Amino acid sequence: MTNVDIDNCNNLRAPGLRERGFSLIEVLIALLVLSIGLLGLAGLQTYSLRFNHQSYERTQATLLISEISERIMANPIAAKAGLYSNVNLASTASTYASYGGCPASCGTSSDLATYDLFLWKTALADTRTLSQGQGSITRVPDAADVDALIYDIFIQWVENDLIMSQRTMIRTL
Numbered sequence: 416m417t418n419v420d421i422d423n424c425n426n427l428r429a430p431g432l433r434e435r436g437f438s439l440i441e442v443l444i445a446l447l448v449l450s451i452g453l454l455g456l457a458g459l460q461t462y463s464l465r466f467n468h469q470s471y472e473r474t475q476a477t478l479l480i481s482e483i484s485e486r487i488m489a490n491p492i493a494a495k496a497g498l499y500s501n502v503n504l505a506s507t508a509s510t511y512a513s514y515g516g517c518p519a520s521c522g523t524s525s526d527l528a529t530y531d532l533f534l535w536k537t538a539l540a541d542t543r544t545l546s547q548g549q550g551s552i553t554r555v556p557d558a559a560d561v562d563a564l565i566y567d568i569f570i571q572w573v574e575n576d577l578i579m580s581q582r583t584m585i586r587t588l
Contacts, residue, residue, distance in 0.1 A: 552567070
């Protein structure tokens with residue numbers, strides 16, 4: 416028996432073959448690709464949140480227009496008297512007096528109209544609903560039907576440093 420030299424065991428491999436594995440460069444490139452992908456994902460999340468908030472504000476504007484429209488139609492005596500018209504954009508909720516227990520204890524339709532406008536202006540001014548929200552209501556004459564009540568309801572708010580607006584015209588009977 417011959418003694419096998421331990422150093423010669425390494426030479427028993429086929430020539431040209433070396434041990435293979437990940438090098439530091441390959442790991443760094445993989446980390447770079449992963450970090451770029453994660454940054455892209457974070458950017459998409461930011462856009463998603465911003466557009467979701469814009470959608471929320473537009474929905475709130477639509478709901479506020481719908482709410483005051485229903486209030487106008489529910490109080491036809493005040494609507495015919497013009498109590499819902501000429502509501503200025505810059506007017507605030509303090510312009511319209513609130514009646515403590517209204518609508519249950521509102522004495523007249525004009526009290527109810529004032530209370531409706533107070534609630535609407537309060538909701539517009541709430542920063543959780545709209546950012547810098549304002550609204551106006553104008554009665555528009557109808558040449559075809561003199562008795563028709565057409566109201567132009569306008570809401571504006573600030574969205575990403577831009578003034579956004581929404582307008583609806585309603586006809587009441």
